[in-house]
Amino acid sequence: MSATNTDNWLEIKAAAEAALPANVVEFIASLNGTLHSESHLIAILHLVQAETGWLSTEQMEAVAQLAQIPLAKVTGVATFYHYFRLQPRGKHMINVCLGTACYVKGADKISQRLMDNLGIQFGETTKDGMFSLESTRCLGTCGLAPVVMIDDQVHGPVTPGEVSLILERYLKKDKAAPKA
Amino acid sequence: MTETMINLTIDSEHIQVPKGTTVLKAAEKLGIHIPRLCYHPKLSLEGACRICVVQVEGFSSFLTACSHEVWEGMSVQTNSPEIRQARRDIVELLLDNHPMDCQTCDRDGQCELQRQAYRLGVRERHFEGKRKRFPIDDQSESVVRTPEKCILCGRCIRVCEEVQGVHNLSQHGRGFETVVGPANLGPMDDSACIQCGQCINVCPTAAFLEKDHTERVWEALAMPRDKKHIVVQPAPSIRAAIGECFGLPIGTPVTGKLITALRRLGFDAVFDTNFGADLTIIEEANEFLRRMNGEGPLPLLTSCSPGWVSFMEKFYPEMIPHTSTCKSPMSMLSTLSKTHYAEKKGLSPDQIYMVGIMPCVAKKFEAARPEHAMEDGTPYTDAVLTTRELAWMIKSYGIDFVNLPDGEFDRPLGISSGAADIFGATGGVMEAALRTAAVKLTGDELGPLVFEDVRGVTGLKEASITLAGKEINIAVSNGLTNAKTVLEAIKSGEKQYHLVEIMACPGGCVAGGGQPYPPFSMDVLDPELGRLRAKALYRIDSDKQLRRSHENPAIEHLYAEYLGEPNGEKAHHLLHTHYHARMPRGIK
Numbered sequence: 001m002s003a004t005n006t007d008n009w010l011e012i013k014a015a016a017e018a019a020l021p022a023n024v025v026e027f028i029a030s031l032n033g034t035l036h037s038e039s040h041l042i043a044i045l046h047l048v049q050a051e052t053g054w055l056s057t058e059q060m061e062a063v064a065q066l067a068q069i070p071l072a073k074v075t076g077v078a079t080f081y082h083y084f085r086l087q088p089r090g091k092h093m094i095n096v097c098l099g100t101a102c103y104v105k106g107a108d109k110i111s112q113r114l115m116d117n118l119g120i121q122f123g124e125t126t127k128d129g130m131f132s133l134e135s136t137r138c139l140g141t142c143g144l145a146p147v148v149m150i151d152d153q154v155h156g157p158v159t160p161g162e163v164s165l166i167l168e169r170y171l172k173k174d175k176a177a178p179k180a
Numbered sequence: 181m182t183e184t185m186i187n188l189t190i191d192s193e194h195i196q197v198p199k200g201t202t203v204l205k206a207a208e209k210l211g212i213h214i215p216r217l218c219y220h221p222k223l224s225l226e227g228a229c230r231i232c233v234v235q236v237e238g239f240s241s242f243l244t245a246c247s248h249e250v251w252e253g254m255s256v257q258t259n260s261p262e263i264r265q266a267r268r269d270i271v272e273l274l275l276d277n278h279p280m281d282c283q284t285c286d287r288d289g290q291c292e293l294q295r296q297a298y299r300l301g302v303r304e305r306h307f308e309g310k311r312k313r314f315p316i317d318d319q320s321e322s323v324v325r326t327p328e329k330c331i332l333c334g335r336c337i338r339v340c341e342e343v344q345g346v347h348n349l350s351q352h353g354r355g356f357e358t359v360v361g362p363a364n365l366g367p368m369d370d371s372a373c374i375q376c377g378q379c380i381n382v383c384p385t386a387a388f389l390e391k392d393h394t395e396r397v398w399e400a401l402a403m404p405r406d407k408k409h410i411v412v413q414p415a416p417s418i419r420a421a422i423g424e425c426f427g428l429p430i431g432t433p434v435t436g437k438l439i440t441a442l443r444r445l446g447f448d449a450v451f452d453t454n455f456g457a458d459l460t461i462i463e464e465a466n467e468f469l470r471r472m473n474g475e476g477p478l479p480l481l482t483s484c485s486p487g488w489v490s491f492m493e494k495f496y497p498e499m500i501p502h503t504s505t506c507k508s509p510m511s512m513l514s515t516l517s518k519t520h521y522a523e524k525k526g527l528s529p530d531q532i533y534m535v536g537i538m539p540c541v542a543k544k545f546e547a548a549r550p551e552h553a554m555e556d557g558t559p560y561t562d563a564v565l566t567t568r569e570l571a572w573m574i575k576s577y578g579i580d581f582v583n584l585p586d587g588e589f590d591r592p593l594g595i596s597s598g599a600a601d602i603f604g605a606t607g608g609v610m611e612a613a614l615r616t617a618a619v620k621l622t623g624d625e626l627g628p629l630v631f632e633d634v635r636g637v638t639g640l641k642e643a644s645i646t647l648a649g650k651e652i653n654i655a656v657s658n659g660l661t662n663a664k665t666v667l668e669a670i671k672s673g674e675k676q677y678h679l680v681e682i683m684a685c686p687g688g689c690v691a692g693g694g695q696p697y698p699p700f701s702m703d704v705l706d707p708e709l710g711r712l713r714a715k716a717l718y719r720i721d722s723d724k725q726l727r728r729s730h731e732n733p734a735i736e737h738l739y740a741e742y743l744g745e746p747n748g749e750k751a752h753h754l755l756h757t758h759y760h761a762r763m764p765r766g767i768k
Contacts, residue, residue, distance in 0.1 A: 005498070006497045006498055006499075006500035006501060006759075006760075006761060007497055007498035007761075008497055008761045008765065009498070009765075012765050057364055060363075060364070061363075061764070064363075064767060065765065065767070068767050068768070069767060070341075070347030070348070070350075070363075070372070070766075070767045071363035071364075071372065071764065071767070072347060072348055072349055072350035072361075072362055072363040072371075072372070073347065073350050074363070075350065075352060075363045075364045075365075076350030076351055076352050079352040079353045079354075079365075080351075080352075080353065080354050082354075
């Protein structure tokens with residue numbers, strides 16, 4: 001029997017490096033060999049999400065291999081924190097304020113209308129990739145309650161009837177100025 | 181250094197225990213068993229289930245007995261009305277998020293949650309509310325995951341990580357939606373799982389179970405006999421453990437009753453996996469001696485444990501050239517049954533239905549591997565029953581196991597040496613190989629029989645043995661975290677072993693993932709459990725006339741009549757296999 005090389009590590013490493021942004025690969029490499037390097041998992045995931053907007057299965061697998069942290073641990077952490085997105089981000093980010101003032105002013109009705117119109121739940125992205133729906137706590141603009149924030153634009157006070165009009169406006173704007 | 185002793189009272193009884201003892205352990209010394217679910221003495225502390233709460237003087241809230249160490253002057257109440265009520269409430273809340281299908285559940289009567297509910301006096305349900313709903317994952321060949329039955333105690337996560345070093349399970353999500361599963365909550369089938377089944381053993385409920393093969397075996401047994409010839413082979417460890425399922429003391433050898441029970445169930449031929457074990461030794465000892473002569477890399481790693489093989493392929497594919505190409509005893513015997521035995525019987529291979537009785541759930545995976553199938557794709561082993569599954573079938577049939585007369589294995593594939601019996605114990609494969617290697621190397625037919633250095637349930641043993649002037653360095657490991665230690669030492673060059681036995685399960689096959697759940701008085705993973713079962717195997721061995729695999733006359737005859745030379749072309753074709761790196765690659 002010849003002592004053939006049955007190790008697949010170099011292939012796996014190369015594939016993992018290709019799946020992640022260069023600065024993430026660099027960051028993980030800088031941690032290797034340091035004490036408790038696995039404790040930087042959250043920092044690594046933050047970096048990935050900052051670069052690509054969300055955490056794909058492929059990226060989490062790559063993080064697991066390069067940082068040598070069991071994949072179950074990586075996905076366990078990623079699913080625990082509300083902050084980490086496990087679906088691609090839509091072109092427009094909708095944040096419904098569920099803070100006390102907005103809630104009292106009917107944020108639940110606004111939320112329901114948004115979910116109905118978009119056909120998605122909180123934490124999801126529409127099939128056409130246009131909108132992602134998230135909830136947030138107080139935005140500090142209680143005077144405008146109930147408030148919906150789309151990208152960095154605050155809308156308020158919003159009535160359920162206005163929801164479709166607002167969404168329509170974003171769709172129209174994109175059509176008018178199509179950008180890759 | 182003398183231990184600092186701490187004085188405390190538990191339920192008005194004074195007791196003195198060493199500093200660092202937990203309240204739970206101190207109470208055990210007084211004979212008080214505080215209820216527990218997430219606690220396991222062999223695993224790290226979780227403190228998740230809260231049913232071990234006790235009342236401590238000076239504290240307004242209850243403290244968990246598993247995670248609090250005693251202090252001087254502590255006064256503990258384990259059974260005040262408030263504590264009893266709190267524990268009942270905790271178990272009730274667990275039950276309210278549980279399927280409550282005890283009558284039709286596989287763990288009925290052996291479920292720790294069910295037992296705690298009864299013990300604590302939960303007789304009514306006050307909090308029925310929303311219940312979690314998750315799909316069952318039965319895609320794996322070996323392990324079925326039913327997350328609705330999970331109580332989030334985390335024992336499976338800890339055994340997978342701390343004992344097996346596989347880290348395949350983790351809690352996902354948060355709050356009410358929390359669920360335990362492999363990465364991404366994907367199927368076990370496509371995870372780092374190595375199918376050892378230790379998660380099944382430590383689970384207090386039925387959230388993890390073996391993949392059921394009893395249905396297909398009942399079907400086979402009901403087939404017309406001109407169509408099918410049903411053959412069965414029990415592994416060594418079954419005879420040392422199955423008696424427990426029928427109330428016999430742990431470590432009662434029941435080979436004869438087991439054979440009779442199998443015949444009553446309707447099997448046409450009862451062979452012995454031991455025969456395959458003797459054959460494995462011949463092939464593996466030859467492989468080892470050839471490698472000692474420079475043909476192939478050293479150390480040689482054993483390949484009987486399918487959990488270990490799977491681990492090797494996922495975590496250490498670089499060790500493939502080191503791993504023995506020998507099939508496991510089960511697969512060797514299955515192969516021979518569908519080739520040589522079939523020819524002699526005048527049957528076609530597909531007329532034979534082969535059932536393995538194994539202490540192992542990974543054997544179900546092994547049986548399904550394409551490497552262990554005939555050219556037309558049908559597997560050499562058609563079904564694998566765990567010890568638990570067979571015990572259930574015997575009970576279901578209504579066989580009075582304890583009072584059965586002793587039977588005998590069919591010949592010649594049921595003849596075996598004592599070296600084969602001890603395969604079930606950690607160190608047993610090594611000892612069996614050394615018995616034969618010693619004779620082959622020294623030429624002395626009366627070479628050493630007992631190798632004390634490799635016996636015992638310690639997780640990692642090593643020794644140097646001199647045979648015919650050659651020093652042979654050996655290592656024996658069980659539990660895969662210990663395997664990691666050995667493999668890393670080999671890779672770094674720190675250790676130069678010649679022969680290494682690796683078994684996936686802590687304690688070896690006797691404590692495999694398919695063995696009977698221990699009685700409630702004992703914890704699974706308790707080394708005593710493995711020791712008592714192994715003792716039964718060593719007793720069977722020492723009572724036998726034949727002690728060395730190569731002395732087995734049926735094996736000698738088989739080579740002369742059919743196989744030719746050990747490691748020869750035919751033997752290689754039928755009795756050896758190959759491995760490949762498997763995905764996903766595990767994290768070491």
